[in-house]
Amino acid sequence: MEPLARFENVGLRYGTDAEVLRDISFRLDPGAFLFLVGPSGAGKTSLLKLLYLDRRPTRGRFTLFGENIGAAPRTKLPALRRRIGVVFQDFRLLDHLSAFDNVALPLRIGGVAEAEVAAHVEELLDWVGLARRRDARPRTLSGGEQQRLAIARAVIARPDLLLADEPTGNVDPEMAGRLLHLFHELNRLGTTVVVATHALQLLPKVPAATIMKLDRGEIADPVGALRNPPAPPETRAAGAAR
Numbered sequence: 001m002e003p004l005a006r007f008e009n010v011g012l013r014y015g016t017d018a019e020v021l022r023d024i025s026f027r028l029d030p031g032a033f034l035f036l037v038g039p040s041g042a043g044k045t046s047l048l049k050l051l052y053l054d055r056r057p058t059r060g061r062f063t064l065f066g067e068n069i070g071a072a073p074r075t076k077l078p079a080l081r082r083r084i085g086v087v088f089q090d091f092r093l094l095d096h097l098s099a100f101d102n103v104a105l106p107l108r109i110g111g112v113a114e115a116e117v118a119a120h121v122e123e124l125l126d127w128v129g130l131a132r133r134r135d136a137r138p139r140t141l142s143g144g145e146q147q148r149l150a151i152a153r154a155v156i157a158r159p160d161l162l163l164a165d166e167p168t169g170n171v172d173p174e175m176a177g178r179l180l181h182l183f184h185e186l187n188r189l190g191t192t193v194v195v196a197t198h199a200l201q202l203l204p205k206v207p208a209a210t211i212m213k214l215d216r217g218e219i220a221d222p223v224g225a226l227r228n229p230p231a232p233p234e235t236r237a238a239g240a241a242r
């Protein structure tokens with residue numbers, strides 16, 4: 001199977017600083033569900049930045065959707081980005097738009113008919129518990145509500161690849177479980193999902209998921225540990241298959 005993404009000895013540095021990612025090698029198959037775990041500063045967000053094409057590797061080879069990203073012309077990147085939904089750690093909602101219009105945006109950009117937009121957006125807002133806040137501006141929402149809105153916007157267009165950076169950091173455990181269920185459902189429908197999280201208690205909720213631990217910019221566990229029988233969440237962590 002052609003991987004959706006492949007990292008081969010990838011390194012990333014910001015400016016002239018030391019590398020924050022070193023020798024990252026793994027493949028992400030279409031339909032996979034990957035949890036990215038590891039201590040604060042390990043490089044999880046940086047790895048997601050590579051995946052959503054915010055940064056290019058400063059070393060090694062990274063291919064996404066069959067495209068060698070290091071060598072791809074800039075003009076090719078927007079079309080690849082449109083296949084990716086991102087839940088940013090800081091949400092990045094558009095404050096001049098209502099909750100409804102924030103979620104509708106990816107569909108409108110995709111040229112979906114307005115009647116269909118309305119039906120989809122309303123259903124999803126209801127699902128994430130924001131139906132009554134549809135006209136609210138993001139800055140008037142609580143942190144947890146903003147997070148749910150950001151998730152709704154990221155998943156509405158059924159992206160090929162969904163990336164989420166600590167997507168349950170601002171919600172209660174029940175809502176966290178519900179949001180993870182949404183990711184799981186989307187994954188079952190074919191979306192490849194990558195979730196960076198500190199919430200290890202969520203990992204068993206997606207039994208088929210791969211868990212990759214980063215530590216100080218490197219994949220912490222030996223390759224091959226990936227599909228080991230599940231151990232308790234605190235000790236369960238693995239590098240991904242090459």
Ligand SMILES: Nc1ncnc2c1ncn2[C@@H]1O[C@H](COP(=O)(O)OP(=O)(O)OP(=O)(O)O)[C@@H](O)[C@H]1O
Pocket residue numbers: 014017020038039040041042043044045046047
């Ligand atoms: N824009 C930047 N410029 C310089 N250094 C950066 C930048 N962004 C991140 N770093 C550094 O890169 C390293 C990895 O950070 P990153 O945000 O990827 O870690 P993380 O695992 O996502 O952490 P957290 O769990 O706290 O979100 C850190 O040492 C951080 O200080």
